Amino acid sequence: MPAELSPIDKAKFAAARRAVDFVEDGMKVGLGTGSTAAWMVRCLGEMVREEGLSIVGVPTSTRTAELARQMGIKVVTLDEAKWLDLTIDGADEFDPELNLIKGGGGALLQEKIVATASDQMIVITDAAKEVAQLGAFPLPVEVVPFGWQTTRGLIEEMLSSMDVMGRQTALRLNGTQPFLTDEGNYIVDCHLKRIGNPRQLSLVLNQIPGVVENGLFIDICDKVIIGGADGTVELRDINDGSVSHDRIDFAEESNIFSDLD
Numbered sequence: 001m002p003a004e005l006s007p008i009d010k011a012k013f014a015a016a017r018r019a020v021d022f023v024e025d026g027m028k029v030g031l032g033t034g035s036t037a038a039w040m041v042r043c044l045g046e047m048v049r050e051e052g053l054s055i056v057g058v059p060t061s062t063r064t065a066e067l068a069r070q071m072g073i074k075v076v077t078l079d080e081a082k083w084l085d086l087t088i089d090g091a092d093e094f095d096p097e098l099n100l101i102k103g104g105g106g107a108l109l110q111e112k113i114v115a116t117a118s119d120q121m122i123v124i125t126d127a128a129k130e131v132a133q134l135g136a137f138p139l140p141v142e143v144v145p146f147g148w149q150t151t152r153g154l155i156e157e158m159l160s161s162m163d164v165m166g167r168q169t170a171l172r173l174n175g176t177q178p179f180l181t182d183e184g185n186y187i188v189d190c191h192l193k194r195i196g197n198p199r200q201l202s203l204v205l206n207q208i209p210g211v212v213e214n215g216l217f218i219d220i221c222d223k224v225i226i227g228g229a230d231g232t233v234e235l236r237d238i239n240d241g242s243v244s245h246d247r248i249d250f251a252e253e254s255n256i257f258s259d260l261d
């Protein structure tokens with residue numbers, strides 16, 4: 001483990017490394033997006049190259065697809081895979097019911113489609129993402145560029161009647177230009193502070209013409225793995241309520257970091 005890896009990177013790696021223990025030969029695996037998911041892709045690549053693990057991966061963004069191919073993972077489309085055994089992805093927030101806010105990296109649409117088309121979703125994360133109630137992280141809402149300002153206005157009008165603490169929205173920018181998702185859509189970030197009823201909010205948001213999808217993942221995540229900078233990992237399963245603990249020995253994982261620039 002390179003000494004220069006930050007504590008947060010060590011925590012993310014530990015969660016990612018524990019998650020790939022659930023990947024078996026022959027599986028079709030949804031590959032998430034973000035820095036934690038990138039560690040997972042690296043770990044799977046190591047297993048493919050060094051242990052002959054035979055899987056196909058369905059990426060949730062072009063950047064994940066590029067990394068997966070670079071790591072030697074066979075990449076297929078969701079249409080080719082049709083249905084997946086397992087999706088492993090990160091999250092921006094998770095609550096006690098393992099409902100999530102995702103989309104911090106702008107990939108929420110493909111991530112939600114892929115996670116929903118999976119028998120199981122495992123979220124890999126660190127303790128900072130755990131919240132009692134969703135909303136501190138701005139909720140990403142993907143909208144089509146056509147009439148986006150009208151759509152934004154309808155979102156804000158809807159928020160005024162919802163159980164949320166904040167109602168500020170902002171177009172996500174990439175420099176001075178609108179951020180574009182892989183589908184060429186925009187993202188409106190909603191600064192809600194606290195979301196009283198995520199399930200209801202997700203349903204109502206997606207009724208607004210112009211809204212493509214939102215970053216609330218309700219009843220999709222099955223397990224969360226919380227990594228620690230010391231290699232400890234906590235695994236919580238929402239389906240049976242179990243909580244288990246493990247420890248990743250970083251020294252045994254040095255191969256993963258050999259290609260790090």
Ligand SMILES: O=C(CO)[C@H](O)[C@H](O)COP(=O)(O)O
Pocket residue numbers: 032033034035036037089090091092101102103104105106107108111
């Ligand atoms: O939803 C996502 C991208 O759209 C990411 O999974 C989420 O933002 C977490 O990213 P990271 O692991 O880098 O904190």
